[in-house]
Amino acid sequence: MEPSQPWIDITVTTQPGMVVWPGDPPVSLQRVRRIDDGDHANVSHIAMSVHTGTHMDGLNHFVNGAAGIDAMPLEAVVGPARVIAIEDPHSITIAELAPHKLQRAERLLFKTRNSARPWFDEPFWTDYVAIPQETAQYLVDCGVQTVGVDYLSIGRYQGDGVETHQIMLGAGIWVIEGLYLAAVEPGLYEFIALPIKLKDSDGAPCRAILRPLTSQ
Known part of the structure; x- marks a missing residue:
């Protein structure tokens, strides 16, 4: 039996000072008890938006009354996933995805x-590569179950970002945002991304990892 390939961490480190979506609260991570101060243990307090860093959207993020992150089926984020390299510098287009022959129930990371x-250590970008609404509908029509992107939003900052979310979340596609794929080559991977189980939440931080299923 061949040894397993090592896991690749595609999660950004959550820390004070990191970039957040405009208008969201900054990350606060404070030590409230310290062994050095005579306490029995070190204890920290964290405050931030649930859409900070590497995170998942609940379907109710843009669709009122839809499922929260705690209702996410584990099958959406555990299993084979395909990493697809996008060359277009502006958008993830139908023309670029069509040759990949997307399959029903696929997990896709772009x-x-x-x-x-x-990007997580830099000021907010407004020109990040995103999914326009026509591509969002294409992904729905293809029947994919999970989509991951390498910035804080699947949708564009200006334009149709709301519509992209409404289309994909409204169709039940589970979305992972804020991935960092610099060390990842296109191909097929074993994939795990487990969000914190927050009751009825519109999102939650998650830890996302990959391991090659075949030689890359």
Whole structure:
């Protein structure tokens, strides 16, 4: 039996000062008890948006009354996933996806120019590569179950970002945002991305990892 390939962590590190969506609260991580101060244990307090860093959207993020993140089926985020490299510097287009012959119930992660730089340590970009609404509908029509992107939103900052979310979440596609795919080559992977189980939440931080299923 061949040894397993190592896991690749595609999660960004959550920390104070990291980029957040405009208008969202900054990350606060404070030590409230310290062994050095005579306490029996170190204890920290964290405050941030559930859409910070690497995270998942509940379907109710843009669809009122839809399922929260705690209702997400584990099958959406555990199993084979395909990483597809996107060359277009602006958008994830139907023309670029069509040759990949997307399959029903696929888990797809899109690697774009966003991953060429450590975006999480830089000021917010407004020109990140995103999914326009026509591509969102194409993904729905293909029947994919999970989509991951390498910036803080599947939708564009200006334009049809709301519509992209409404189309995909409204169709039950589970969305992972804020991945970092710099060390990942296109191909097929074993995939795990487990969000914190927050009751009825519109999102939650998650830890996302990949391991090659075949030689890349």
